Amino acid sequence: EIVMTQSPATLSVSPGETATLSCRASQSVNSNLAWYQQKLGQAPRLLIYSASTRATGIPARFSGSGSGTEFTLTISSLQPEDFAVYYCQQYNPWPPSITFGQGTRLEIK
Amino acid sequence: EVQLVESGGGLVQPGGSLRLSCAASGFTFSSYWMAWVRQAPGKGLEWVANIKQDGSEKYYVDSVKGRFTISRDNAKNSLYLQMNSLRAEDTAVYYCARDGVPAVTVFDYWGQGTLVPVSS
Numbered sequence: 001e002i003v004m005t006q007s008p009a010t011l012s013v014s015p016g017e018t019a020t021l022s023c024r025a026s027q028s029v030n031s032n033l034a035w036y037q038q039k040l041g042q043a044p045r046l047l048i049y050s051a052s053t054r055a056t057g058i059p060a061r062f063s064g065s066g067s068g069t070e071f072t073l074t075i076s077s078l079q080p081e082d083f084a085v086y087y088c089q090q091y092n093p094w095p096p097s098i099t100f101g102q103g104t105r106l107e108i109k
Numbered sequence: 110e111v112q113l114v115e116s117g118g119g120l121v122q123p124g125g126s127l128r129l130s131c132a133a134s135g136f137t138f139s140s141y142w143m144a145w146v147r148q149a150p151g152k153g154l155e156w157v158a159n160i161k162q163d164g165s166e167k168y169y170v171d172s173v174k175g176r177f178t179i180s181r182d183n184a185k186n187s188l189y190l191q192m193n194s195l196r197a198e199d200t201a202v203y204y205c206a207r208d209g210v211p212a213v214t215v216f217d218y219w220g221q222g223t224l225v226p227v228s229s
Contacts, residue, residue, distance in 0.1 A: 001171070034215040036154075043219035044146075044154065049210055055217060087154055091214035096168045098144075098156040098214060 002026055002090055006101035012109040015078050021104045023071040023088035034089045035064055035073045037082075038103075044087065048073065075106075083108050111135040111218045113205045118223030125195050125227075131188040131205030131220055139163075139183040142208035144216060145190045147201035155201075158190065159208060173199075195227045 003026040013019045023033065031051040036044040046055040048064035051071060061076045075082055088101040117129040129145070144159035158169045158179040167179050178191040188205055202222040209217035 032213065034213075036216075038154075043204055043221060044216070045219075046215055046217045049213050049215040055210075055215075089154075089156075089215065093214075096159075096214075098159070100154040100156065102153045 002029060002092060002097060002099050004088055004090055004099050004101035006086075006088055006104045008104060009102075010105045010107060012107050013078055014109045015080060017078055019075045019078055019082075019106055021073040021075075021086055021106070023066075023073070023101050025069045025071075025090055028068045029090040029092060031067050032091045032093070033064075033066065033071050034091070035062075036087045036089065037084050038087065039084045047086075078106075080108075082106065111207070113207065113218055113220035115203065115205050115220045115223040118203065118225045120226050120228065121195055122229050123195060123197060123227055126191070126193045127195065127225060129190040129192065129203055129205075129223060129225070133186045133188065133205075133207075136207070136218075138181075138186040142214070143181060143188045144206045144208055145179060145188075146204045146206050146216065146219075147199075148204070148222070149198075149201045152201075157203070159214070160188070192225070195225075197227050199225065200227045201225060 005024045007022045033051045035048040038044040052064045063074045085103045112134045114132045145157040160179045176194045180189045204222045205220040206216035207218040
């Protein structure tokens with residue numbers, strides 16, 4: 001099983017600043033990596049797929065990078081609505097496997 | 110507007126069974142892979158199972174293999190999860206999700222979730 005490890009567990013950043021979240025895979029997932037945002041009491045929302053492609057309707061301040069085992073989600077010019085929990089997810093085509101990281105909580109500093 | 114509405118959750122005893130349903134609307138259901146993803150209280154997300162458009166391929170996380178069965182009825186635009194031999198560790202909110210981006214397995218629409226507490 002591919003294990004996804006996110007860091008840090010909690011990140012405190014001030015509005016208007018930039019947040020950098022990390023995700024590491026236990027083995028290469030190439031660019032098969034997605035990022036989701038989840039607010040309290042809500043379903044997750046797809047932000048990024050294929051490591052760096054923004055999903056429909058996602059603002060340009062969200063960007064993803066990386067390949068292989070190391071990935072980063074960068075959120076620039078943080079808005080109040082961006083404070084939430086963020087999850088990475090790998091999708092290995094064969095054998096089919098889908099695993100999520102444990103999440104990073106982005107909180108207001 | 111894409112909508113996914115889960116139902117069927119509720120308190121069940123260990124060893125019991127439950128069938129979850131997901132009613133889909135606003136898109137051509139038969140054209141998409143679909144999935145169940147769960148989230149234990151206060152915990153992260155865990156993919157449970159997914160199913161191909163015509164139901165010919167199904168995949169499961171190891172922890173539910175042999176106990177859970179995913180299925181779909183394209184005529185009714187519905188997705189199902191039959192859960193047997195339930196355990197306390199199956200307690201979670203269960204989300205129905207659409208695998209909506211071509212050539213990648215990511216979930217672009219989610220339902221609101223249905224809670225399944227497993228307890229005596």
